[in-house]
Structure formats: C-alpha cells, structure tokens
Amino acid sequence: MKTVFRWLVVAVVCAGVIGGWWLAQPPMSQAQGGAAWTVSVFSNPDLAGSPLPFAAVTNSVNFSWGTGVPVINGVPVPGAPNDNFSVRFVTTTFFTAGNYRFTVQVDDGARLYVDGVLLINAWQAGLGLRTLQADYNFTVDGNHTITVEMFDTIDNATIIASWALSAGGLPGTPGVAGQAWSGEFFNGVDLAGPPIYTTTYPASGLNLNWGQGSPGGAVPADNFSARFMRTINVPSELAEGVYTFYARADDGFRFYVDNTLIFDQWDAFVNQTFTAPVTLLNGPHVLKFEYREFTMDALVFLTWSPPSAQNPVINPDASGAPVQATATPAPGQPDGQGGEAAPPPPAVGVRGMVMGNLRVRSGPSLRDPKIGLMPWGTEVDILGRDSGHAWYQVNFNGLVGWAYAPWIRLITGSFDALPYTDGTRPVFAPPPTQGVIAQAFGNMRIRSGPGFQYPKISKAQWGTRVQVLARSTNGLWIKVQHGDVVGWTYLNWYRIVQGDLGAVPVTDQ
16 A cells, blocks of 8 residues: 555656646747648649648748749649649647737738638739738737648749737838837747747837847846847838848847848857848838847847938948038028028928938939938928928928938828928829729839830829729830829739720820
C-alpha cells in the first residue's frame, strides 16, 4: 500500500510539473512566418470542383512562380497548368488583441478572409502585380482562421501574404498625411515567438537610439529583436520616382520595400550608413525594417530622399540640424523690382509641422523656382491647397509660397477646411451609373486630348469612377466624362468595372 501511495504521489507531482510547464508556454506566434498553411491547388482559375490530388503544408504564403507551374516546398504540383490555375491557403493561428494590417501582393487576383469575413477582394485579372491592404481589429487574444485565395490567368503568377500590428487606419485616406510606424519587439535576436512589446513611432524616418537601455515594456537591454513596418502611398503621400534610402543600425538589420530586400546587414554588425536607390511607382508600398541587438549600444536609423532631390526626412548623419531659410521680402516690403510683395491669403486656422528640411517654391510644382527653405520641425500656417492635393500654400515667417504636402503633418485644423488657392478646383462628381464605367487606381490627370502633350483640365482622384465615351486609335487613352468635365485620360491606370470597352467608339477627337 505504501508503494502504491508513493507512486501516486510521484504521478501527481509529475503531472503538476508537466502541466505547469505546458501552461507556461507562450501561445503560437501571430507573425506570419510562424503559421502552418494547408495548400489546395485547382486546375482552373475559379477554385471550382475538387483540388488536385496534392497535399502540402507550407510555413508562409510567399510564392513567385513566374510563367511556370505552381511549386510548393520545392515540388511542382502534379497536373497543375502553367496558366489558368487557382490556389487556396488556410491557416489557424494565434493573434494577440490589437489592430492588424493584412497585406497581399498578387498577380493576377486574390481574396483574403479572416474567420470567413471577406477582408481583401481583388478578384480581377490583367492588372499586373499589385499590393492590397486592409485592417482588422482582434478585440481579444485567441486563434483565428486566415484564408488566402489566388488565381492566375496568363504570364506571371505571384502571391505573398503577411500581417503586422498596425498603427491605425488604412494608408491613402484623403487628408491623412501618413501612417505611423508599428514596432514589434521580441525576446531573443531572431524575431521568434510572440511580441513582448508593441508601440508606434512617428510617420517619418526612424531615428531610435536606446544606448544601453531598454526600448520599453518588458524588452531587455540586450538580446532582443524588433520589426518596424509602415505603409506609404504614392502619389497621395509621396511623389512617384527614384528614392535614395539611407539605413544603419547597431547591431544587425534588414530593410525591405514591398518584400524586396534592399539592405542585408543581419549578420554584419557594421555601424555605418548604407545607401540604395529604390523606385516607388503609384500605389501603396510596405516598408519593413528588421533589427537585432546583442549587447552594448542599440540604435536604428532609416531615412530617404524623394525623387525631386529634396533634403531627406532626417539628415543622413541623424543630426536633424535645422537649415536656415532663404531670405525673401515679407508682404508689404519692397520686392527689389520696384513693387511690393503681394499680401498672403487670410489664415484659415490650419497649421502643420514640417517633417523634413523642405523647400518652399513660388508655385505648386517642382518646376517652380525655390524661394526658401523650412527647417525640420518648423510649424507653419497652411493657407490653401492645390487641385491635386499634393501641395500646400504656406506662410513661413512672412514667406508665402508652396511646399510639398506629404512632408507636412497637420497639427491644427482640418484638411477639408483648406481652400483651393492655386486658381483651380478639381471635380468631385457623383459616380456614374450608366454606360461603360472605369475606375482610377491612381490620381489621374484628365487632359484636353489623347496624349501627354495636351494640357491638364481636371483630375480624377484615386478610386474615382468615370464614364467612358470613346477610346483613342492607339488604344492608350480613353475619353471620359467626370462630372461636367469631358476629356482624355491614360487607360493603363484604370480598370473597367461596368460594360465593355470594345463597345465605345474609336476616335481621337
């Protein structure tokens, strides 16, 4: 009896120890790389019928198959065609409570569901590789099912899906200059396990120097890693073109733009500034900076120069030192040409903070001459905006001119309160319901004729729908009606959402 009792005691103790160890384990990471996805491949572009007899599980949805058959875990899917196929990926994984931004890159079409709720719906072909995003708020910790579906018709096939804690709303919201960086910190130097601390940083460059201390929360001073992400939108937040990115860290880091690796110093531990040119075209772009700290000092730095050769968001030496403004006559003072400078428009109660060393120009374009320079951190009165929503008219210590709007963060007043002070006004028309309808997926100029040589007469903002009246003989331009404006716009940045483009007449008039 004593022997039996001893064995019962041992069993209870062992069960308690094992149970305590099991309960103490952290839940599955919500990082997309930690999810196990089941894969189903269909030999048609509609996910129709039964999938091909191919069973696979993958650790991430990150595939670029080019023009070949889909390959999963290094194995070509038997029976899958090069084109006209579809794939479904499903995972159930743990999310800590918070607002998450889901990102999908696809060529041709994709959908993403969260617990059966359709969050991203881009089931269209022929638009090329594009980035799609949506936010979803998990109110409590728990497991959730994520489903990603894609299809390919012809040419290249790509599907990449990821998510990260988000700082707020979606990018590209009218009147919102930019979204903050989200920061996730991990225990250990390999971005493994669930985050132990999350926070946000201002929507500019990254200039974080923790020295030999902790970044915050439960993060240790040494042996931690972090992932910083934000989304920028071209052209509503930034200009289209070639940017120069500058980055460095102590210890290791990696930097990606749209999942393309730009800097890889993950194992180098060289505290020096690296530079690289990156082309940003119209659309949303995801910036991701991954960092690891082993011991001693810890710092992270990232900045960039826009294509107009303006000064970077933060000086590449991280100083952020102010630059003196160019002298110019104040209103009511001699202008050096026998007259007086024109008085500024009245203030409308809108103020902003300059997020870089920013040029002031005489008009709302890069072709207009520079008349001054506003230092980083300057607060200015904003007097108005241009029809393209890309420039603000500002009053900087009596200097009235135009500055590039994405580099100014509104701190007082409303974007919608700003008058149009460039002498024009864009058309804000109700969407058409009749005939052939196209939707813009860029901020598109409407011109007086079918060519870039014709003057701009209006603008269709991102997401605007217009009625298509005709198409050009070369097939590159469509004649549209946008409110009371009739003009020509470049077809490649539109998709037809109603009717048949072939049904409209062909003309260049």
